[in-house]
Amino acid sequence: MQQHQEDAASYRGAGVDVEREEQVLSRVIETVSQTFAFVRDVGKPVLPVGFFANVIDIGHGMGLALSTDGVGTKLMIAQMMDKYDTVGIDCMAMNVNDVLCVGARPIAFLDYIAVQHANPDLINPLMLGLKEGARQAGVAICGGEIAQVREMLASERDGWGCDLVGMCVGHVPLDKVIVGKSVAPGDVIIGIRSSGIHSNGLTLARQVLFAQNRYTVDTKFEELGRTLGEELLEPTIIYVPEVVEALARSLNIKGLAHITSDGLLNLLRLDTASHPVGYEIDRFPPIPPIFSLIQHAGGIPDHEMFQVFNMGVGFCVVIAEADAASFMDIVKQHGREALQIGRVVSDPEHKVVIRPRGLVGQGNQFFHV
Template identity: 35%
Template sequence: MGDQGGEGAYAQAGVSIDRGNRWVEAIKPLARMTDRSGIVSGIGGFGGVFRPDFARYSDPVLVSGTDGVGTKLLVARWAKKFDGLGIDLVAMCANDIAVMGADPLFFLDYFATGRLEIEESLPVMEGLVKGCQEANMALLGGETAEMPGLYAPGDFDLAGFCVGIADREKIIDGKTIRPGDAVYGIASSGIHSNGFSLARRVLLEGEKVAPQSPVPFEPETTWGDLLVTPTRIYVSLMAGIREVLSVGAFVHITGGGLTENIPRILPEGTSVRVRTGSWPVPPIFSYIQEKGSIDLEEMLRVFNMGVGLVVIVPGREETALTSYLASQNERYWKIGEVVAGGGEVIYAG
């Protein structure tokens, strides 16, 4: 059969099988950089195969998570900086399973675009590899889809899926939280990957900031660099904390901010009182709040406000926690405490 009925016709419709094959060959060596024990087969087959080391766990359970990076994709395209998006994607997925006490094992990605441009898309995958290396996960497989007509030229979307492992009895689900427990905040690296629809409206549409323009409150940094700063991956930090003390809960502060995320792990009859002046809010959030005329209540419900991870511990573990965080040169603050209540965050000045 002639080529006109195969690659030629399909390519004319906007999908190139040959380009897809070149893409797979380009990312195979990148994926191999994430190799770790347990991989049986990886990218290129119908499915990735992984054999966990179940012997390390008395009652092993698998923990899974999936997420995307939201409209930060549009900011990356505006800034023409794509390498951080892969790190963002890994962070959003890996942090979510690590807060439950899981050790990440492997990662799968989904990359959809109107037309696959290998040179432009490769930095995304390079960032994905960096993220997987930091989270100690194998990039086991994924899906790349060209969908002309659904995505405009230059547009693409990302989604990720990860699997980890934990001892069933060591799952961290907040059940041991009690009134009087201490609540600590760990610094974020910036906006992370949530709230960008509002940030874009205020900064890109309202203030008309340009990617190469200096940031007023940080003149040595451009707006492009500041806004695409990758989300922190807290996996190794949480693993280290788990090794030295008993944790009531970890909370990954994503969409919904402190207001919506902390209640997800609170047992019945408890709330958390957060002192809003107990940590320094990074200037980017204050700038967005001022320029967008946004009240503090909404800011706390949209953005992480400088706190990317919350750790809740009983009082007897506070010294162990702060000593460990100091040994890791972490920026942290005691931001509140657990109180009796109905499962909400109560803000106090």
């Protein structure tokens, strides 16, 4: 396999230096992990830092799942559209979907909104989006913070600069925590469709579509059936209802992966160290037209597209073959689309192979073969 160097350079050129982020993150994890020793009894983390969410032991066999995330530069699309009432759904989704990945049910949410000014025409729509996200996820927003930090926020429209971050809490019995330890060859990989770009890869998308090709949010594309801005603002899907129901029915779910940045490479985050496996993707749902548009407009190769974007699959479930059909039925009942996209195989090299595209992934990169 030959590594393609232009992928990292291209994404770095758009403002995201993945290699440097990995270097910084390794030091952050080292420092944060040292704080585990500060907890003597209730509240001890039961997972290492770096999974989709962590779980702390609160006693009596119960755990609290914790995760935090933000919307990122999707807020810049909202600003370009002057439409802020959906990005709160994205913020909720990015957090609750991560909490699902440890087998937990999300129950509560906190938000942090940084603004240039206390602008009600900005903050009120943001809160309406968070409220709708909370309704979809079945959680309560128990508190939050609004910080006026004008000098810290850049914005092309004075008074409208903002950042939106959330934190989710879920609950899970400690003996029901799912991190992938039971994943085995022969298990089935189910992919649940995304609604489009979700909340990852917007920096590269903006660079290609707006900076390089001079499109605007009002540019209409026949293949999208709407304007570019409307497509990019489509909210991230909240997968809570179908996954929580499947967990409640005690289906033999082995692993759960929220497909965000790094795409299907997120499957490699499952804890399968005791029995090295790989993931063979032999089918893939039709790729949403927004990704084909971005790829064509930027001349972006497949390997970079699949490691930056979800490419149409927003959430993956690794499940015993006997329960795969039941899980897909549950997804369908909730109005979502699911497809068996592959299987777990024995693989000491721990790879993700996307056969329809001739891609092999290890670490945080895909390679053409």
